[in-house]
Amino acid sequence: MKAAAFLLALLLPSAGFCRNAWYAPADAPASAPASGAPADTLNACPRLAALRAGEGYYDPPAVREVSPVDPALLPLPADDLDRAGLLRALSDDAAYWRSRPDSAEIRIGTDTYDAPRMRATMQALADLFSARLSPEELRKALESRFRIYRASADDGTGKTVITGYYEAEIPVTAAPDAEHKYPVYLRPPDLIKTTPAMGVDFDYGRYGPDGKLVRHYSTQQVHAGALSGKGLELVWSAHPAQIMLLQIQGSGVLRFPDGDYIRAGFDGANGWPYRSVQKLLMDCGEVPAMSFKDFIGYLASQGPREERLTDLDPRYVYFRRMPKDGSPYGAMGRALTPGRSVAIDPKYIPLGLFGLLKSRRPVAGASGLSFRDFSRFVATEDTGSAIRGPGRVDLFWGSGEAAETEASAMKAPGELYLFVLK
Numbered sequence: 001m002k003a004a005a006f007l008l009a010l011l012l013p014s015a016g017f018c019r020n021a022w023y024a025p026a027d028a029p030a031s032a033p034a035s036g037a038p039a040d041t042l043n044a045c046p047r048l049a050a051l052r053a054g055e056g057y058y059d060p061p062a063v064r065e066v067s068p069v070d071p072a073l074l075p076l077p078a079d080d081l082d083r084a085g086l087l088r089a090l091s092d093d094a095a096y097w098r099s100r101p102d103s104a105e106i107r108i109g110t111d112t113y114d115a116p117r118m119r120a121t122m123q124a125l126a127d128l129f130s131a132r133l134s135p136e137e138l139r140k141a142l143e144s145r146f147r148i149y150r151a152s153a154d155d156g157t158g159k160t161v162i163t164g165y166y167e168a169e170i171p172v173t174a175a176p177d178a179e180h181k182y183p184v185y186l187r188p189p190d191l192i193k194t195t196p197a198m199g200v201d202f203d204y205g206r207y208g209p210d211g212k213l214v215r216h217y218s219t220q221q222v223h224a225g226a227l228s229g230k231g232l233e234l235v236w237s238a239h240p241a242q243i244m245l246l247q248i249q250g251s252g253v254l255r256f257p258d259g260d261y262i263r264a265g266f267d268g269a270n271g272w273p274y275r276s277v278q279k280l281l282m283d284c285g286e287v288p289a290m291s292f293k294d295f296i297g298y299l300a301s302q303g304p305r306e307e308r309l310t311d312l313d314p315r316y317v318y319f320r321r322m323p324k325d326g327s328p329y330g331a332m333g334r335a336l337t338p339g340r341s342v343a344i345d346p347k348y349i350p351l352g353l354f355g356l357l358k359s360r361r362p363v364a365g366a367s368g369l370s371f372r373d374f375s376r377f378v379a380t381e382d383t384g385s386a387i388r389g390p391g392r393v394d395l396f397w398g399s400g401e402a403a404e405t406e407a408s409a410m411k412a413p414g415e416l417y418l419f420v421l422k
Contacts, residue, residue: 128142
């Protein structure tokens with residue numbers, strides 16, 4: 001993978017040779033709101049009372065379609081990131097398709113493509129991105145040589161809802177104490193990844209005493225001690241809200257008081273459907289709209305009530321220790337590329353595709369957040385329990401304070417175009 005990216009880089013001309021580059025130059029090395037309602041009001045919330053066991057709660061799936069579009073609709077390629085990350089993501093996609101058998105197939109809309117076609121697609125894109133093309137020439141080549149698809153939501157606009165995620169960082173300790181009482185758990189040995197042949201409607205589970213396949217323990221059961229004493233504790237946190245943050249982002253840096261750290265990555269879930277605690281509390285009138293970063297701060301400020309609020313989402317995620325100098329891995333089994341990797345719903349948009357994303361993004365600065373239009377090439381390399389339908393895309397921001405601030409504030413309509421060689 002690294003060798004492929006290196007060879008591609010060698011083929012690239014210097015930015016100075018391309019007068020009107022379609023990519024950006026490389027960068028130089030570089031309080032929670034008060035509660036809006038007391039707990040007894042939440043108890044009386046009809047939205048919460050109406051939820052059935054095993055029912056999720058999140059923004060409705062933006063289901064419409066992924067379909068071919070007129071090539072003339074493709075925006076002018078104007079990438080706001082440099083080509084190094086683009087080539088790395090493209091190299092990962094190419095390696096993914098090389099690892100698949102020739103018989104492997106994907107479905108995009110009503111069309112089916114096999115692994116050899118997708119390998120040829122990645123090679124053709126690599127050739128284009130290595131050429132000295134102006135934005136106009138690049139668009140013309142994409143229009144003439146590739147079949148272009150657009151992922152659309154169901155509101156008639158042809159747009160996609162773009163959100164952001166990042167590698168979280170939470171403070172932890174290596175052992176429990178009076179403050180740090182909540183473990184980050186490793187994968188239980190009895191956890192099973194289900195398959196369609198098992199005849200259940202959940203993605204992970206365990207065999208109960210009667211031999212029946214059931215969901216693993218819910219968040220509330222975990223907090224009540226269902227996994228205690230099994231030696232599965234990786235580290236300990238003072239706040240279940242920060243563990244929920246880690247679980248929603250899917251990976252993170254676990255920082256010890258002395259500054260040392262370890263990295264953790266997704267290693268399975270409990271099979272319960274995802275419920276957005278933030279959406280529940282907004283719909284119940286407890287909190288106003290806010291960034292996800294501020295919402296985690298709100299939960300952490302709730303004292304004894306914090307655990308009860310995080311219990312509202314029964315889905316629980318397990319982790320494994322990752323290489324300290326590594327990067328978060330996506331569902332495709334490869335390291336995510338900040339700014340390039342996107343999470344999608346694989347029911348509609350397969351893993352291993354390359355496309356062009358256009359939207360409006362937050363930018364963190366000394367005076368706060370500002371917003372600006374952007375477009376860039378992206379790769380479908382991850383999935384997420386809250387990403388439902390072809391009209392939802394989650395853009396990986398990377399790690400660090402700016403990534404946290406910007407990804408937490410990212411929610412905007414956009415356009416996603418996907419390419420397959422004709």
